[in-house]
Amino acid sequence: MAVHIRLTRKGRKKKPFYRIIVADSQAPRDGKFLDIVGTYDPMQEPAAIQIDNEKLNDWMGKGAKPTVTVANLIKKHVKASVETV
Template identity: 80%
Template sequence: MAVRIRLTRLGRKKKPFYRIIVADSECPRDGKFLDILGTYDPLQDPAVIKVDNEKLQDWMGKGALPTTTVKSLLKKAATGE
């Protein structure tokens, strides 16, 4: 079972809001997940990224790999952009 850290979409039509989740790589985008690590709101100016770093380090220590999108969001959250 390959575990990925990725986004799942919430919100209304034309008003996206995302959760940063940990899920099996074979599950659908909005399907079952293992844990919620944070949120991403692209509609705020600037975009708001909230991440529970303790949970993130725990899951990455267990072998979970972030997708390219999540990796770039985590980099932005770390630099404070």
């Protein structure tokens, strides 16, 4: 079972909201998932990214691989958190 960290879409039409989840690679986009790691809201200005670093590091330590989009969101989140400190 390959595990991926990816986005699942929530919200309504033309108002997307995403959860960053850990799921089996064979599961559908909005189907079963193992854990919620964070959220991403592209409708806010600037886009709001919230990630639970403890959960993320735990899952990545177990071998979960983020998708390209989620990897970019993680980089933005880390950069933003470093700038605020």
